[in-house]
Amino acid sequence: MYISNVTIKNYRGFNNLKIKLSKLTVIIGENDTGKTNFLRALSLPLSNNSLDYNQKRLSVPDINSNCIKIFYKSIIEDEDQEIQLKKIPKVSVTIQFKDVKDFYETEIVHKWLTDADGEPCYEIRYDYKPKNDLDLLLNVKDMLKDCNASEESKWFTLPVEHYEYQIISSNNEKQISFNDLKHVVINTIPAERDDFSDSNSMKANNILTKLLVNTLDDSEKNNINSAYTEFFAAIEKTDTFKKILSSDADFENLKDYINQIECIPNLPNLRNILSNITLGYGDDFLYQKGLGERNLVFIFLLFAFYKSTQKSFNLCCIEEPESHLSINNLKLATDFIYKSVNKSNRLLQTILTTHNPTVINKLKINNVVAFNGTEAISLTDVSQNLLDYLRKRPNFDILKLLFADKVILVEGPSEEMLINTFIQTKVNSLNNVEVISIGHKGYKTFLDIWLRINKNNSAKKIGVVRDFDNQQKAKEDHDVYDAENENIVVRTTKEYTLEDDFVRAGDNCKILSELFGTEIDYDTVAQSMKANKTGGMLKICDAMLSPDKTFDLVLPSHIMEIVEKLK
Known part of the structure; x- marks a missing residue:
């Protein structure tokens, strides 16, 4: 369910x-697109857990x-x-x-x-x-x-x-009665959880108390109550206690009253007993540890608490699980959430919000719902090609692709280095262009998912830099995106690859022949670049950024057109 x-x-x-929504939903979106407000809206029709009280x-x-x-x-x-x-x-x-x-x-x-x-x-x-x-x-x-x-x-x-x-x-x-509503519960682990184990608030102790009360069996509860009663009996046996309650020798008849006084536990219910626990971590109190360690324990404890409740439907919402976590701890947290969801009972549903591509790639893109400020777009039906691509490249930053204001997609690192270097030389303007190398020639899968989020959004633009590679049909297929969408720019090299067009732009052939020590010939210079693609491009980029340079290399027209369109 x-x-x-x-x-x-x-x-x-x-x-x-x-x-x-699905049994597991990962919500993504830029700041101020409604992710937190969505979780708060869900708390209105559902029963709220007292750990995260929301007024209705x-x-x-x-x-x-x-x-x-x-x-x-x-x-x-x-x-x-x-x-x-x-x-x-x-x-x-x-x-x-x-x-x-x-x-x-x-x-x-x-x-x-x-x-x-x-x-x-x-x-x-x-x-x-x-x-x-x-x-x-x-x-x-x-x-x-x-x-x-x-x-x-x-x-x-x-x-x-x-x-x-x-x-x-x-x-x-x-109207639905409280008794009917209490079996459909929402629990939220908020993004602002820095005071989880703070020495003043001690929310961690409260969570542990609730977890214990929910999971202890009757025999264990009886043993705790007995031990608590024995604790007070031990107080009675102390000399100080006996001294305090000794009768006054001047008044003999007080003895009958004093002898009837005993030490009785004050309100000995299990919740009060367990609330005196303070969490430790290693040799320290938990509140003495760093925010990252505390937040990791927070996620472990709370998720375990929510999973342990099997008498009600539980919607567990986790805001930004990556908050304050190191790379290693984030990997632990996402793996814990992923495996816990897969092993959970049918009455647990999970929603996460995140700004971290690691979380998305681990929990899978087809569980994602993207907020763009006006609507929520489900990606449950993304193509198998994209799923396979992300499995092969688990560190790919899908968030840059979907939400950067201006994106340029390129085939490999050579184009990525060249465009980033060119942008860096523009010292009088801020760089708000993300250049993403996708590592292969097909862009349609990426353009399709980008359009799901950004179609008709004039504030978002994407450019695609292609090599011709003697593939006329592929060029025509990609040009359709350019023709049908004002915020997409697709440009293809006139010659076979980037290097062939680059050497033919402006005076580049002469400049590059001097840089690589070759004769001034288009094919010779281009072949020298192709022989060591990334190494050669790195040498070019260093020369472009050199304070002593005496030349200006010109970008190929297909790249320059994209840069101009994205301004």
């Missing part, structure tokens, strides 16, 4: 977000500001009341459960059975809306009566005291 679909309306930056009653900043402005504009422009009522800002988060298999899973969700696109599913919805639409409308009309233009209204003045929240079953619009 897992949450398969989520629809979020008018919550924070989301206007109408629809997203498909919203405030004005939680409501999409644009929909408030549209509502205010409708009132100021005096549209029909029926239209104004339809434009009242309302927040909703709808989630669907699918793949419900056995009797126990069915018992958790059976009251929420409905139909979605002809298939049975189980659906609940969080609503935050006015108790009475007309009362809110009249209040806002009175508030805006002196406003002559929508620009004068302040969206943050929406009177949310008229609002209330409820969690309902979509099939009958009836």
Whole structure:
């Protein structure tokens, strides 16, 4: 059983977000595209774990500001009341459960059975809306009566005291009781977890206490309670305790009262007993260790805690598992998460957000959902070619490809060195171009996935530098991307490879012949470069960056056109 679909309306930056999830989902995106807000939205219809309490009653900043402005504009422009009522800002988060298999899973969700696109599913919805639409409308009309233009209204003045929240079953619009909701739980490991083992907050101790309470059997609990009682009995036997409770010899009749006093444990429940544990790490307290070590232990402990609960459906959300982790610890953490998810029970679903390509490549690109600020794009159906490529190159930075503002894809390191060096010589402009060597000739797989995220986004541009290699059909196939997309530039060498075009640009042949000690001949100089491709290009780049240079090499026209287009 897992949450398969989520629809979020008018919550924070989301206007109408629809997203498909899997048993394991990895969410990627640039800063401020809604990754954290998505996890917070999920906490609204689900039961919250006390480790990460989220209030379900919203405030004005939680409501999409644009929909408030549209509502205010409708009132100021005096549209029909029926239209104004339809434009009242309302927040909703709808989630669907699918793949419900056995009797126990069915018992958790059976009251929420409905139909979605002809298939049975189980659906609940969080609503935050006015108790009475007309009362809110009249209040806002009175508030805006002196406003002559929508620009004068302040969206943050929406009177949310008229609002209330409820969690309902979509099939009958009836409110869901706490007893029914408590078996669908969301647990979040937040990105801001630096105080996890801080000596003041001691969240680590709280987590360990909950983990122990959930997993200790009755026999172990009885042994702990007995040991706790014996601890107080040992206090009674101390000379100091006896001295404190000795009777006053001046008052003989006090003895009868004093002798009845004994040391009884104060509220001896298991949670209170275990809460006195402080975690150590090696010879130190955990809070004395570095942030990276503490965060690694945090992930291990919390994920183990969430996995241990098998009586409820658990949605475990981990924000940026890479936070403060070294290369080795990140590898441990991602391997732990990957294997734990694969071995977990059917009632555990996991969502991660990340900015790290190592996490993506380990947990697989077809588990990724990409946020671009306006929509969430699922990559579950990426081509097998891309999956195979990433398996062969596990350190490939897919995030640079998808989210850099300007990207140039090249076949190998020679083009990569040349373009990066050329950009570096432009001292009066900042370099915001990522040059990525993909290591083979086919670019279509990369352009296809790039378009999934960035199509029609004028702020994002990608260029492709190709060698002709006497492959006219391949050139035509790639030129289609250039013709059909304004933010894609594809250029191919006129001659066979980069070296052939490079020596024919400007006075390059003469300059390079002197650099390599060859005769001034196109084919001879090009062949000298091809004989030692990366070594020769490194020599060229060093010469381009030399403060004593007396020449200017010119980029081949196919590369120069891409650089100009990406400006």
